[in-house]
Amino acid sequence: xxxxxxxxxxxxxxxxxxxxxxxxxxxxxxxxxxxxxxxxxxxxxxxxxxxxxxxxxxxxxxxxxxxxxxxxxxxxxxxxxxxxxxxxxxxxxxxxxxxxxxxxxxxxxxxxxxxxxxxxxxxxxxxxxxxxxxxxxxxxxxxxxxxxxxxxxxxxxxxxxxxxxxxxxxxxxxxxxxxxxxxxxxxxxxxxxxxxxxx
Amino acid sequence: xxxxxxxxxxxxxxxxxxxxxxxxxxxxxxxxxxxxxxxxxxxxxxxxxxxxxxxxxxxxxxxxxxxxxxxxxxxxxxxxxxxxxxxxxxxxxxxxxxxxxxxxxxxxxxxxxxxxxxxxxxxxxxxxxxxxxxxxxxxxxxxxxxxxxxxxxxxxxxxxxxxxxxxxxxxxxxxxxxxxxxxxxxxxxxxxxxxxxxx
DNA sequence: GTTGGCATGTAATTGGTTACATGATTGG
DNA sequence: CCAATCATGTAACCAATTACATGCCAAC
Numbered sequence: 313x314x315x316x317x318x319x320x321x322x323x324x325x326x327x328x329x330x331x332x333x334x335x336x337x338x339x340x341x342x343x344x345x346x347x348x349x350x351x352x353x354x355x356x357x358x359x360x361x362x363x364x365x366x367x368x369x370x371x372x373x374x375x376x377x378x379x380x381x382x383x384x385x386x387x388x389x390x391x392x393x394x395x396x397x398x399x400x401x402x403x404x405x406x407x408x409x410x411x412x413x414x415x416x417x418x419x420x421x422x423x424x425x426x427x428x429x430x431x432x433x434x435x436x437x438x439x440x441x442x443x444x445x446x447x448x449x450x451x452x453x454x455x456x457x458x459x460x461x462x463x464x465x466x467x468x469x470x471x472x473x474x475x476x477x478x479x480x481x482x483x484x485x486x487x488x489x490x491x492x493x494x495x496x497x498x499x500x501x502x503x504x505x506x507x508x509x510x511x
Numbered sequence: 512x513x514x515x516x517x518x519x520x521x522x523x524x525x526x527x528x529x530x531x532x533x534x535x536x537x538x539x540x541x542x543x544x545x546x547x548x549x550x551x552x553x554x555x556x557x558x559x560x561x562x563x564x565x566x567x568x569x570x571x572x573x574x575x576x577x578x579x580x581x582x583x584x585x586x587x588x589x590x591x592x593x594x595x596x597x598x599x600x601x602x603x604x605x606x607x608x609x610x611x612x613x614x615x616x617x618x619x620x621x622x623x624x625x626x627x628x629x630x631x632x633x634x635x636x637x638x639x640x641x642x643x644x645x646x647x648x649x650x651x652x653x654x655x656x657x658x659x660x661x662x663x664x665x666x667x668x669x670x671x672x673x674x675x676x677x678x679x680x681x682x683x684x685x686x687x688x689x690x691x692x693x694x695x696x697x698x699x700x701x702x703x704x705x706x707x708x709x710x
Numbered sequence: 711g712t713t714g715g716c717a718t719g720t721a722a723t724t725g726g727t728t729a730c731a732t733g734a735t736t737g738g
Numbered sequence: 739c740c741a742a743t744c745a746t747g748t749a750a751c752c753a754a755t756t757a758c759a760t761g762c763c764a765a766c
Contacts, residue, residue: 337717347650347669349610357754411548422668433664451546465632469621470546472682479678483671536745556726
């Protein structure tokens with residue numbers, strides 16, 4: 313057993329463990345109860361994934377004894393794990409990433425600020441927007457070209473896709489604005505306004 | 512080998528084969544080149560899936576000889592296949608369907624008109640909208656409750672999700688309008704305007 | 711003292727990814 | 739004839755789903 317690659321779920325776990333140490337159960341609850349509902353959450357997925365990450369030395373588990381609690385294994389990220397996470401986060405955006413629904417890109421973005429900082433987020437967002445534009449254009453071209461050969465429900469489904477990607481594109485602009493303002497603020501008053509900003 | 516369940520890819524193939532008979536290569540091209548890019552398209556996925564469908568008698572393949580073309584196996588859907596497809600399309604919408612990103616729901620909708628007719632589409636769209644509303648509300652509640660405990664990029668990612676679902680909700684209303692109008696038209700002039708409608 | 715939720719795991723099966731292999735046919 | 743593309747497949751590997759199993763601790 314040599315192991316080397318890390319799956320999408322593995323990276324999601326890495327990202328969460330970089331925020332703070334957690335147990336497998338904590339992680340399952342996050343996937344089950346929070347807005348990250350689009351990931352597995354079943355024990356048969358989480359625990360093996362954690363074992364793989366630990367085998368690869370990306371995380372390390374310690375049985376959290378004492379404290380009157382049930383025995384639970386707390387996982388923390390290692391330096392190697394942080395490095396792997398950063399590499400994953402910093403990967404350039406490929407066209408296929410956006411074709412496949414952009415779910416992985418959004419996951420990466422949600423961990424990005426803590427791991428890579430604000431300027432990396434800005435860079436990512438502008439690349440993301442630039443990747444969305446031609447893709448939306450392509451979908452629209454396909455729609456106008458093929459509209460009369462496809463069934464109405466197929467056409468409407470495609471229109472939904474276009475709307476979704478356009479909304480995502482709008483969002484990149486909005487998020488860029490938020491980050492640019494945050495960057496400007498941190499330059500004017502040298503230290504203040506971490507977390508929250510104006511209103 | 513008994514087989515009985517059909518995967519998502521299998522249902523996508525069934526839906527496409529219900530429109531018309533196609534070869535494995537045709538199907539691969541559709542996944543690779545059209546807006547259905549969020550499905551596999553690799554030969555290692557398509558051909559085994561077709562074999563499973565044929566084993567289950569949901570489709571039937573015939574080598575299309577003659578015609579000066581290379582040998583290719585044309586698959587057509589069977590009556591059993593149509594029945595399975597209709598069952599899948601008619602399944603009630605579960606909350607998990609929308610949490611998981613609604614991709615499967617949109618796939619079902621895109622095949623729905625041909626297989627189940629306009630009134631089924633209307634029924635589906637109104638249920639879809641009804642399922643989206645509380646989910647959007649839940650996400651928004653989570654955002655306002657947790658906004659200050661999450662990193663900014665996480666918060667923004669969540670906002671993107673909310674925007675996406677809201678756009679989908681708007682779309683269900685738009686699509687409902689299109690179908691209602693189509694239904695009204697087909698009642699006034701008893702026969703006309705199949706495929707295309709006004710304009 | 712037993713029910714129910716916390717917490718961790720494993721085994722069987724299945725399906726997808728990647729990569730490779732092969733042949734036929736058309737176009738230059 | 740050679741390259742590209744059409745067209746179909748297979749094999750190794752891996753990860754996720756489902757379902758099951760277990761054991762602790764708290765509360766009633």
